[in-house]
Amino acid sequence: MAAEAPMQAQVRAPHVDETITELRKLYGDRVSTAHAVREQHGKDISYHKAHLPDAVVFAESAEEVQKIVELCARHKTPIIAYGTGTSLEGHISAPNGGISLDVSRMNKVLAVNEADLDVVVQPGVTRKQLNEYIRDTGLFFPIDPGADASIGGMTSTRASGTNAVRYGTMRENVLALQVVTADGRLMRLGRRSRKSSAGYDLVKLFIGSEGTLGVITEITLRLYGIPESMAAATCAFESLEGAVNAVIQTIQSGIPVARIELMDTETVATVNNYSKLSLPSKNLLLLEFHGTEAGTKEQAEMVQAIAGENGGGDFAWTGQAEERTRMWQARHDAAWAAKAARPGWGMWATDVCVPISRLAECILETQKDVQKNGLYAPIVGHVGDGNFHLTMMVNPGDPTYLPRAEALNDRLVARALELGGTCTGEHGVGLGKIKFLYEEHGEAVSLMRSIKKALDPDNIMNPGKIIGPGN
Numbered sequence: 177m178a179a180e181a182p183m184q185a186q187v188r189a190p191h192v193d194e195t196i197t198e199l200r201k202l203y204g205d206r207v208s209t210a211h212a213v214r215e216q217h218g219k220d221i222s223y224h225k226a227h228l229p230d231a232v233v234f235a236e237s238a239e240e241v242q243k244i245v246e247l248c249a250r251h252k253t254p255i256i257a258y259g260t261g262t263s264l265e266g267h268i269s270a271p272n273g274g275i276s277l278d279v280s281r282m283n284k285v286l287a288v289n290e291a292d293l294d295v296v297v298q299p300g301v302t303r304k305q306l307n308e309y310i311r312d313t314g315l316f317f318p319i320d321p322g323a324d325a326s327i328g329g330m331t332s333t334r335a336s337g338t339n340a341v342r343y344g345t346m347r348e349n350v351l352a353l354q355v356v357t358a359d360g361r362l363m364r365l366g367r368r369s370r371k372s373s374a375g376y377d378l379v380k381l382f383i384g385s386e387g388t389l390g391v392i393t394e395i396t397l398r399l400y401g402i403p404e405s406m407a408a409a410t411c412a413f414e415s416l417e418g419a420v421n422a423v424i425q426t427i428q429s430g431i432p433v434a435r436i437e438l439m440d441t442e443t444v445a446t447v448n449n450y451s452k453l454s455l456p457s458k459n460l461l462l463l464e465f466h467g468t469e470a471g472t473k474e475q476a477e478m479v480q481a482i483a484g485e486n487g488g489g490d491f492a493w494t495g496q497a498e499e500r501t502r503m504w505q506a507r508h509d510a511a512w513a514a515k516a517a518r519p520g521w522g523m524w525a526t527d528v529c530v531p532i533s534r535l536a537e538c539i540l541e542t543q544k545d546v547q548k549n550g551l552y553a554p555i556v557g558h559v560g561d562g563n564f565h566l567t568m569m570v571n572p573g574d575p576t577y578l579p580r581a582e583a584l585n586d587r588l589v590a591r592a593l594e595l596g597g598t599c600t601g602e603h604g605v606g607l608g609k610i611k612f613l614y615e616e617h618g619e620a621v622s623l624m625r626s627i628k629k630a631l632d633p634d635n636i637m638n639p640g641k642i643i644g645p646g647n
């Protein structure tokens with residue numbers, strides 16, 4: 177294990193030279209075979225071995241995406257769609273070589289429908305860019321993975337974040353899509369209406385498909401009114417168990433918290449250092465309440481009472497909006513904080529999700545497991561959803577470290593599945609979680625395989641991901 181994920185021997189896709197020559201004729205300088213550009217497009221921050229694409233093409237419109245897909249389909253050249261490259265399970269790696277199709281220049285907000293609370297965007301728009309764009313409308317888009325990811329990438333990984341406990345994940349917030357299928361057809365899936373019973377739900381099929389079924393060229397998203405009152409606080413607990421039980425009881429009581437995030441003591445220490453904060457060195461819940469003045473006050477009082485019964489201290493309220501933003505940015509930077517705490521080590525961020533009633537069991541067993549095996553893996557989580565992450569840091573100087581981390585990850589997933597949960601709540605499958613898919617879904621994996629084969633018979637769309645090699 178190197179400090180960074182090692183590069184794999186390069187596999188070149190058959191006929192890729194013809195593909196690149198034709199792409200160059202059409203798009204000139206917007207096609208790159210430079211090593212640095214290919215490396216940026218084939219290598220994420222994870223421990224997964226990186227395979228570089230043979231070339232990168234920067235598309236600027238849906239029509240260009242369609243032409244590029246048609247051309248690649250003719251040569252059976254693999255296509256790996258690329259948004260901002262922040263995915264964590266080897267999603268953008270190119271094990272069969274091929275073309276990385278970068279849509280980051282397709283970054284226009286196409287229509288804001290204030291009256292209907294929805295927005296239409298190109299796939300390269302990032303979540304922060306979108307919220308900046310609509311700020312004056314009094315609306316906002318809540319889904320917030322730690323990175324400033326693209327909406328196309330977030331749709332394709334079925335991403336979520338700290339607000340999902342109140343506003344749902346990408347699954348609940350994408351109304352419609354425009355996509356280019358593997359045979360080069362441009363089509364619309366879904367409508368702007370909030371409900372539809374018209375036929376198979378192809379929108380949901382594409383959400384979380386990780387670029388294996390087609391390329392998303394437009395997304396219609398739900399928006400929400402910025403609440404009249406927003407209040408954020410932290411609550412410290414001596415025991416991890418107390419903190420998690422407070423979360424479980426809050427959710428079971430139906431209190432509509434907007435955010436309820438956990439940081440264990442290890443995470444708090446790294447975040448204090450990295451983000452120059454002085455959070456108490458305890459297990460911490462980070463909370464946010466949205467609603468009217470009276471509503472947020474009432475919610476906060478109810479959660480404070482539950483926290484108190486579970487050993488939590490008094491809420492420490494953040495002050496102005498800037499202080500609140502700083503706290504949430506620190507939470508979003510928790511993975512970087514763990515990396516900074518172990519300079520030169522590799523990072524492996526893994527996540528699982530379990531039904532809320534089993535969360536304490538899953539987190540406490542996992543913490544014991546980390547400690548027993550002498551690993552460094554701070555715990556952080558969108559715990560209101562039953563979702564938590566281990567940011568496993570891997571010591572490149574110790575050859576036993578990576579196998580021990582791998583075994584920890586295997587046990588973590590086995591535990592989550594045993595408790596009725598999933599091998600990934602939000603990061604997705606990519607290359608890293610393929611081996612758990614059958615265990616989680618059983619025979620349903622063969623149905624996934626049939627869908628992939630029907631929609632992409634030549635296996636050119638991000639081959640090797642989700643269902644593994646071949647289709």
Ligand SMILES: Cc1cc2nc3c(=O)[nH]c(=O)nc-3n(C[C@H](O)[C@H](O)[C@H](O)COP(=O)(O)OP(=O)(O)OC[C@H]3O[C@@H](n4cnc5c(N)ncnc54)[C@H](O)[C@@H]3O)c2cc1C
Pocket residue numbers: 221256257258259260261262263264267268279299320321322323325326327328329330331332333334335336337338386387388390391392393508509511512602603638
């Ligand atoms: C510090 C940090 C914190 C993170 N925190 C979270 C978190 O809290 N929650 C969470 O869910 N994730 C989190 N992530 C993971 C990551 O941000 C998400 O997976 C995000 O959705 C990826 O978006 P992207 O634009 O970077 O996609 P990329 O990495 O570029 O692509 C991801 C996948 O989507 C496919 N894809 C991209 N664009 C398209 C398109 N237009 N059409 C079809 N397929 C496409 C790619 O082929 C690939 O398979 C975090 C990552 C980092 C680095």
